[in-house]
Amino acid sequence: MENGVKKIKIAVNGGIGFGAKLNARQLLMISKYMSEDEELELTTFQQLYIEIPEDKKEEIMEEFRNVGLACYPVGNFVKSLRTCNFCKGEEEEGMPVAKELNRRIAGKSVPFTLKVAYTGCPIGCGEPMVSDIGIMKTGDHYNLYVGGKAKGKDAEVGTLLMKKLTPEELYDTVEKIITVYSEMGKKRETFYKFLKRVGINFLILLL
Numbered sequence: 001m002e003n004g005v006k007k008i009k010i011a012v013n014g015g016i017g018f019g020a021k022l023n024a025r026q027l028l029m030i031s032k033y034m035s036e037d038e039e040l041e042l043t044t045f046q047q048l049y050i051e052i053p054e055d056k057k058e059e060i061m062e063e064f065r066n067v068g069l070a071c072y073p074v075g076n077f078v079k080s081l082r083t084c085n086f087c088k089g090e091e092e093e094g095m096p097v098a099k100e101l102n103r104r105i106a107g108k109s110v111p112f113t114l115k116v117a118y119t120g121c122p123i124g125c126g127e128p129m130v131s132d133i134g135i136m137k138t139g140d141h142y143n144l145y146v147g148g149k150a151k152g153k154d155a156e157v158g159t160l161l162m163k164k165l166t167p168e169e170l171y172d173t174v175e176k177i178i179t180v181y182s183e184m185g186k187k188r189e190t191f192y193k194f195l196k197r198v199g200i201n202f203l204i205l206l207l
Ligand code: SF4
Pocket: 084, 085, 086, 087, 088, 093, 119, 120, 121, 122, 123, 124, 125, 126
């Protein structure tokens, strides 16, 4: 609360493109809503956290979107898709598929923050193997991993759940996984712990 104005935190980034970049217009727009002593938080998930007045939230987000910034909620939601830099080209590395998947899932409410990563080839720059849900494009298809864990002494590589998915199969499967987690996960239970509790075989039965 500043000068009686309640503020809320939102996450912004430049959307899915060739690298996690912001242009000058976008930086100017973000700074328009910051005082000199305020700070931006840069997360490990290609998002910036900024606090804005709650009563002007919708109009500010509209302004942000007009300069190409993508806005997402902060908290127990599906994060915006973490991607690689698509260094081999937009179509070849499936950028339209990444954008569509992000459009379908980012911001959905879940028991605990859910991280989904996409990578355009098996080199894996988007780190899909250590994300809750990871997608790796191989040839014309997509392999889907679940249950990776990047942090902690018990960090773990995810398990290959399905391979050679078409884009439609990929969207459908990821959306179903998120629905199952939303409905069956306990409050604040991470996806990693949820998977350990129910088991991957049980998850497959529900897909
Ligand atoms: S995962 Fe592949 S396509 Fe994506 S940035 Fe890395 S090398 Fe390039």
